[in-house]
Amino acid sequence: MTTTTAAPATPELVRTRHYKLPITLTIVTVILGVLFLASPAGGESIFRIGDGISISIGDIHLPAAPTVWTLWVIVALLTVWTWLDAVAYRRTTLWLPIGYAVLGIFAFLAWAAQGGGVVPVAGTLAGALSLSVPLVYGALAGVIGERGGVVNIAIEGQLLLGAFAAVVLSSITHSPFVGLVGAMVGGMLVAFVLAAFAIRYLVDQIIVGVVLNVLVSGLTGFLYGALLAPNGAQLNSAVTFPKWKIPLVGDIPVIGPVFFHQTFIVYLMYVVVAVVAWGLYRTRWGLRLRAVGEHPQAADTVGIKVNPTRFWNVLLAGAIAGIGGAYFTLVSVPQFTKDMTAGLGFIALAAVIFGGWDPIKATLAALLFGFATNLQNLLTVLKTPIPSEFMLMLPYVVTILAVAGFAGQIRAPAADGKPYIKG
Template sequence: MSATVQTSTDAVLPETTIIRSWKTPIALLIFTALFAILLLAAPRPGGETTFRLATGTDLFQVADLVAPVTATAWTCLVLSLVLAGVSAYFVRTFGRSPLWVVIVYIVVLVVGFLTWAAAGGTVPVAGLLAGSLGLAVPLIYGALAGVIGERAGVVNIAIEGQLLAGAFTAALVASITGAPIAGLIAAAVAGMLVAAVLAAFSIKYLVDQVIVGVVLNVLVAGLTSFLFSQVLQPNKATLNTPPRFDRIPIPLLSDIPVIGPVFFRQTLIVYLMYIAVVLVWIGMFKTRWGLRLRAVGEHPQAADTVGIKVNATRFWNVLLAGALAGIGGTVFTIGNGIAFNKEMTAGAGFIALAAVIFGQWDPIKATLAALLFGFASNLQNTLSVIGSPVPSEFMLMLPYLVTIFVVAGVVGKSRAPAADGVPYIKG
């Protein structure tokens, strides 16, 4: 009798089910097909594309990489198809495609596209990557702000407004004081003030977080545009001529070919960004602060049960996120010595939100996503300089096409923190 019961019990045990998301391999196949159509419909004349790896100030010189256009482009096409197949294999076997497959695919596709687009010309690799990093820095700060906010359970749609407030305040304060560091501190405070409004309405008064964020973006855009027209523009010499942070080359490291000019000949804002990424990752996954942060975003009731003050934890972390986004806004003004202008962030906050989703709410992955968006933005400038046959209208669309590509196609199955966007009512 017992054996029968055991057999009956075994028969009803649930089997492990693998949930598969085919979005990634399908997206990779689509873009491989588009690349194939490009090579067939617009073949480039035979020749070579030169990739310049070194600059004149490097510690030692590295020979240029010369690639035959037709052979390289078609080889990259074949490799892209193989990688799409590898992605499909991982999804079929394990349920999801690993991130490294997507990264390698993007590198292969970019090399093939650049070889085709710059046929007969020279691609300055160090300049392309350095410009990409420069454009990615505000996105990385914004993505870190988004990760912190959403891990705490608050959707930070107001990143765009925090970046814009930081850019405006940095330009104004740095122009008055003549000290870029004063503008940096003021920008962090401005970002915190915008975040404080978001936190107060969404956490204390339980207003829909998305609506509050959208309203704040519109409010900051309108306020800074009004102050620009009425205050900064008439007094441009004294209020809107910000100094810029000087570049600080790190000895020896800055002279390494390719890596040195890209990463180690930067300003204080960029070096602070390196530190912020590391600290946020360590803090989020290795410290008690990070444990509490993730607890209030995943299961606030359980966090409250063990004595964590849920709303207070959310409030202070949203302020921290706002400070990071405010610092990111300084890139648009004192980071490059540029006067403030109306809505000069141009949607960077929303691309930062896309990086948060693409990075699956992880600081390192979100940083990599922001770097990809920065590369796509700078690619249009590089291709324009080298005389690419790609229409300029398409190049202007490229950063946003990449955003749609990675969010709608490559992300695959991902899950936001369980309590993200859900207000917590004690009791």
């Protein structure tokens, strides 16, 4: 009697179609098409490349209607491309949505500047970068915290206390560098409370973060009314960072004045982004941080102290967020006002999700949100037919669309938000 042994079953490969990106791009494409049809473009759109001072480049005049509809057709084709990728179980390359965003914004600006309106390219980019700096620091703080397994909802509070500490110390010492150090300490204080309750006492991280944001808002508001308002000259008149121009690269047309004629905090941002991106994937620190955020039990078995690692990295994240808070009072304005961060900490959290918990992608997301915020100011100057209430909603609408369109295609660290109990 012969017996036959059945061959082991081959596991089936499960493939998933990702429809969120094509659906999101379809919605945006339809909205743009309806907008362009409802208010047809006419005349010329002018894009001012030079700034009239250091850059002497002529303006670019484009016929509004042909430019708008040509770009709209291209973004529509890119949208179709994403649908074809989804049907064929392919992941859309990152460059396609980036190209879509650039062309879509170009089309929208050409429509907004119809009839001889002028879009100052260098000024728009400089304004977008200025509004993005706190978002970038906040996003990096969020990436570090969540890569280690701690959801840092308290970024808003860290930014706000950092701004408050910076203006007070800079006003007293007449040194922006002392104010910057104070801002880092302020961000670390908020992070310390978050780490103590979330890691040591196992309190829900979301609840702790929200409570801290409310606490810092109330505390700084009280101190502003009790100390800063009656003593503005002594405590609320910060010495700000001056702008420094880097030789050679600072003279590059458009790019130079925007990126290389900046303050110390902006240059420090370039360094911090590069160091965090390199360290997260190329150093022992980054390996241990990712280990405690993905599989803390396995990290514990190889000798990594999970909770201390999380604790110290939350403090590091708080210090970085504090630098972002210092930008408000040591660069943007030399005075502190109540709730001056205006919810940017939450937009920074959206940049973390949109960027897939990656430092570089989160930075790009923060730059996109900063550009959207600056765009509302440009549209007001161009006197577009869009109601002002809708323009105030613009940065938040962009944030929602970005997160809704990409959140389904990315995965958070496996242990993100989960406390670790040894044994």
